[in-house]
Amino acid sequence: MGFALPTVDYEELQSRVETMNEITKALEDSSATMIGIHGLAGMGKTTLVIEAANRVQNRESKVFDVVIMANVGKILDIRKTQGQIADMLGIILQEESEYARAIRIKEKLKKEKNALIILDDVYAKIDLDMLGIPSQSPDDKQKNLLLKEGKSFSNVDQTKARQTKPMDPLL
Numbered sequence: 001m002g003f004a005l006p007t008v009d010y011e012e013l014q015s016r017v018e019t020m021n022e023i024t025k026a027l028e029d030s031s032a033t034m035i036g037i038h039g040l041a042g043m044g045k046t047t048l049v050i051e052a053a054n055r056v057q058n059r060e061s062k063v064f065d066v067v068i069m070a071n072v073g074k075i076l077d078i079r080k081t082q083g084q085i086a087d088m089l090g091i092i093l094q095e096e097s098e099y100a101r102a103i104r105i106k107e108k109l110k111k112e113k114n115a116l117i118i119l120d121d122v123y124a125k126i127d128l129d130m131l132g133i134p135s136q137s138p139d140d141k142q143k144n145l146l147l148k149e150g151k152s153f154s155n156v157d158q159t160k161a162r163q164t165k166p167m168d169p170l171l
């Protein structure tokens with residue numbers, strides 16, 4: 001077994017109700033395979049997404065078999081990010097090369113029926129396949145959710161990401 005998402009202290013703020021609904025709806029919608037969320041620093045993106053994922057997972061019938069979250073940061077360190085993904089998947093990567101590690105992650109993900117993969121603090125377009133995350137799962141059983149700081153999502157746009165509206169200041 002891998003690691004579960006942490007829990008967060010989530011205050012039910014009026015300014016977040018709409019975005020929370022939007023995100024939970026996208027999480028439940030099997031046709032939304034790529035979701036992008038953006039907003040300025042400190043707007044509560046990470047908190048909101050963790051809370052939304054925990055909410056859909058805590059229902060009687062879970063939406064996802066596995067939820068993975070990794071922090072990418074300004075400069076993508078493929079090896080480190082692969083390590084975070086592996087920890088959450090509950091596997092140990094013994095391979096040296098990034099390429100072989102990606103294959104191992106991909107193989108493990110293929111065994112999961114429904115996987116939610118959250119990549120936090122994405123700053124630029126990243127090659128998901130290089131990490132071991134299929135950019136488009138063949139049977140749409142996997143959902144990728146990217147969180148980005150900033151006013152727009154355009155520079156990390158991965159083909160047809162469904163985007164939520166930018167988040168307003170916390171009120």
Ligand SMILES: Nc1ncnc2c1ncn2[C@@H]1O[C@H](COP(=O)(O)OP(=O)(O)OP(=O)(O)O)[C@@H](O)[C@H]1O
Binds near residue numbers: 013040041044
């Ligand atoms: N709904 C909420 N209820 C209570 N606290 C919140 C809520 N949303 C955000 N916060 C608090 O506000 C701070 C910033 O939130 P968070 O880290 O989620 O923002 P962020 O948009 O992910 O920031 P960054 O762009 O720097 O990653 C945190 O201390 C968090 O605990």
Ligand SMILES: [Mg+2]
Binds near residue numbers: 046120
């Ligand atoms: Mg954040």
